[in-house]
Amino acid sequence: MNTATEVIDPEVVEPEIVRNEIELRKPSIPVSVDELAALDEDHGVAIVQQRHKIVDALRRASISLTNPQDWLLFRADDRITAYLQDSGAQRIMPLWGIEITPKDDFHETRIGDDPDGDYAITCYGDAYCNVTNITLRDIEGTRYSDEDFCKSLPPIRKKIRVQQASVANRNGNAVRKLSGLSNVAIELIEDVWKGTGKTIALCPKGKGYGSGAERQGANVQQAADVPAGLQPKCPECGEVMKFVPAGKSARGPYDAFWACKNRDHKKSFKHDEVVKEAQKHLAYQQQKGGTDQNREPGMEG
């Protein structure tokens, strides 16, 4: 009788990792391309599309939480983009569940050789987004002591204010990067704000929108609006007047105007009126045919 126990080779069964496909749609759940590709049919593609849809919805929800003053518009040629300012970044932070851990101390860099002169302050931090499970390291924030918000403060308090501003800048940078809302096409903002009463027209304007006064609402005015030869002449000396762009004085903002280079000659013309006269003259010339280079605006007939 054979009493030896028969050895049975066990069948090795690989454990089946079952992943809930509905859970995988959440951007916070890590998943690899291989794992997605291994799913049946086009489920992997559907998951990627769903993740994209969620992040897109988060961005739209973020925009809906902001107000016009949270954005700064920049214009380059015909393209206008909106930059989410630190105040807007603060507003959308809870939506993305962003955590920021400061690193190191503040770094101060002198601008120029004067030891008592202006400086830049930089701070760093790591940021983590709970919704997308993304970590960004060494986010930087920098502000300067010669900026308008702090330059009139006494030295100790100026430094505190610049430090606080650099922290706000760092936090804003973290939020902008993690949410993908650094530079946003205004068409997207307008689409999200449709029917809410908010409008791009109320957003503050930055680079590409002309002078400070023009950014505050004055029309963009420039010398080229008036063709050469139709530029006004000083009634006292007959010299072609100089174009003065719109600006701001102690009395308040002013529109562009034309004035004589000789400051003793006080007569000036408003730019809008000069442009109107020039256009009238050109229209008249078109009717008559030819141009009169030596005419002054306002002397038709």
Add this chain to the structure above:
Amino acid sequence: MSAAELQQQFNIVETVMAAWERFIEAEERSTPSNRPYCYASGYEECERKLVLQMTHGDKVLPFPTETKAKFRRGKDRERNTIADLSMVGRYSSPQFEVIGQQKRFELKDHKGRIAIAGKVDLMLDFGRRQPQIPCELKDFHTNVTDRIFTFADVLQGKWTRKAARQLLCYLYGFGEPMGMLVFTRPGLPRLVPVWLEEHYDLVEGFLQKAERALDHKEAGTLPDYINDPAECKMCSFFGSICNPPIGSGEGAKIFTDPEDEQQLIRMIELEPAADEYLSLEKWAKDKFRGVEQGIAGSVFINGKWQRDTKYPLDAEAKKRIDAIKAPFKKVEDKGKFFLTVTKL
């Protein structure tokens, strides 16, 4: 010279406003400095801030001109109220006098150091052998004071909780059992009685906090961060001398069940119809009230009277009911929940 001509010379409104701002800055000048101890009026939830007020108080940014103007108005109102109180005392039965204005007190810790110090606004003296009632006057926005009826309300408010502990410290310091908070208002002031015996724990808590703050100050150390972003946001040291980690919660909850989205979209689609239904229902109930049977074109109207119980209360009755309800009042920060859904 006409007003228009004057305006051409200089902007009248801007000139007057600029002068007003210079006036406020000149009259309300104050220089931030390091505190030698905690101020009774300066209770903070954050112990770290109490220490920083003692070690880095001189670096705090000055208040903006707008805030200084508000402080000035508050001080004016308080002065007027004190003047009125002196007259009110003659109409009272028993009569009282206003005494002890800005009387200083100090609370010492176990090591004999001054931990908390302050000055009481005034005391009401009801005569010989009667207790004196310390009073603290406060001028807050009407939106704040209109919601204050009890000491519990004062403790709950973010801005008013400092006043609560301030008066308790005075009572503890002067050995008086009872005091009164006087909140100025556009109409009659809101008077809130405060009993020390019921709130010893609050004074003890503040004193212990102040003692720990002094220990840290002497050791050159700082307590841990408070871990409350709402407190940090309001702090003048935040983002410079104090740089805590910032958390903004877990973020938006993501619901991935497609049925959830479909139901919510359907809800949004139906909302205009629901509003229209409610509006028409109200119109119909108003127009056809009392019509037990009626025909309107192809529609049959069928109404029915039912018994209803009403309690037409007069103002006096409502007041008595409110007084009965008052002691049972319970405020929950997360009591009600409002939901809105928006298609993105």
